[in-house]
Amino acid sequence: MRIVILALALSWASGALAQEPDTLAAEDGWRSDLVLAVNGNQSSFSNWQEGGVDALAVTSSLDGSFDRVIGRVLTTQTLRLALGALRQDTLDIRKALDIARYDVTAERTGGPLRPAVAASFRTQFAAGFDYSPTADEYPTLEVVSGQELKVSDALAPLVMSQSVGLAYRPGGGFVGRAGLGVKETFVRIERLRPLYGNDPDQALRVEAGLDVELALEQELMENVVLRSRLSSFQAFNQVASDAPDVLFENVLLLKVNDVLNVSLDGAVLYDADVSPDAQFRQALSIGMAFGIL
Template sequence: MQNFFAFVALLISIFLLITPPALSQEATEISRLLEKDSDISVRDMSNVNSKVVVSDTLRGWQMDWVSGINGSQASYDNWSQGGVNTISVTASTVFNAKYRKGQFAYALGTNFKYGKSRLEGEGTRKTDDRIAVNNKFSYLFEDERWSAFGNINFSTQFDKGYNYAEEPPVVISSFFAPAYFTQIAGISFQPEDYFTAEAGMAMKQTIVSDTSLSTRYGLDPGKTFRFEPGYSLAMNFEKKIVSNVRLVSSVETFTNLQRHVDQTDVHFSNELIGKINDYLNMSFQFVMVYDSDFSRELQIKQVLSAGFSYSIL
């Protein structure tokens, strides 16, 4: 339990300092995938880009829709230092809609992402997989830094995920296994455009459509559904830190009222997004997750990518 609280304290300290993580070379990510020998996107609870904030200057509707494709390739032939031939591609599409009329505001954020990598001698493996839909309803108080809000969120993945450490590889996730619905009602504080803090009562529903995976995600054997009442805390930060580079960072927690506090779910996300020009971009994503239902150990994900993006709206 002391280790858990130390971990939470460390996350909050890092978040408040807003210190961007150091970038690593793409080869580090490929090496980590081989060493871990498992899918790196098994337990991505939410998406850092789906945090939609309605500006206090907005009137009516505002929409944006960006799609992109990122890739990497490495090839070696008689190379003395050695290496693994690889090719990877990730496609994504992000749609945001915001609305405000008087004291009422609404925000919708969707993020779909799917990626695969082919490693010579290892076959094709999933490197990213996300379906996330977030809805936020807000009522702004007289002091517009404060508001009452209600969130309705959903997340799952498209495809099966495997643990390649076992032979043959074992399925550890699939479409709607797991899937998460969360509803949160509470108070939000936004002292600056780039920072928001939220606290509220929450309900969380976990769906595992494949009963062979039920116990892996904290459900009783053979069960497909679990309901959890609790409370949630969150902080979100999004700001341009240098020219053409934006940092998006968030820490979110969910505490089940029926369980000990050391089993609180914690999701800490960071993404650095660098815009090369209107169409080319680079990004570095670093995510840490603590979820005692899935594992008592930290889950860590890091992805460095470059690619093409296009604004549809």
């Protein structure tokens, strides 16, 4: 996984260096982008000899970016909110995609290498369940065979980070940032805390370490846009024992017209405090998108 991530990072950087630098001046004011999207799919069957399962899935999302230069400081903010629901046949409504994330950075302008501070917040809106849990997977929870198990909720967990370091902004939609950071994992529900590396009586776990982030937004071809973000945090107390925490997120957006979009959303998460294996998320969506700003 580390080799793949490094190769992607190098390809991003080489592609970005060939581009002209991004330009935003104080007199330009806010450079804002806010998009509301509604995606869904539905299938139903009645007396269909070949069989099938009735299904309905709907996802709504709000994605925004807000940039401004104030004096000699560039502030950038990104927001992503997404919530989806799924119902199949006679099953109850279940949660699908669920993301609540906000990131903010401040950099001193002038040149591609800049002093920077950054903060991020990541949680979800609704409770999440494992519908086929086993006692081996959740040794700290009471698992009842055949019953769903609640494994997450709003602010359970809430992952926050703050860092101070340097940002590299050569242009072409590429931004790199590295520095010393602090990561906090807050879990408001006591019985869920061990699932996310906290002790049962530890609502907030704090780690210090090295924080690195690479981000790229680039138009691959006409009406096809790639948005990628690679975040890595290596806690100092885990240097000898565990690999860094890594979150690699990608969105490939195809704009059919001014309203209709097709998007492929995928993420890979590795956190040894949560699971020894990498976690994966993927969603393919077709729907409507409306520019608000």
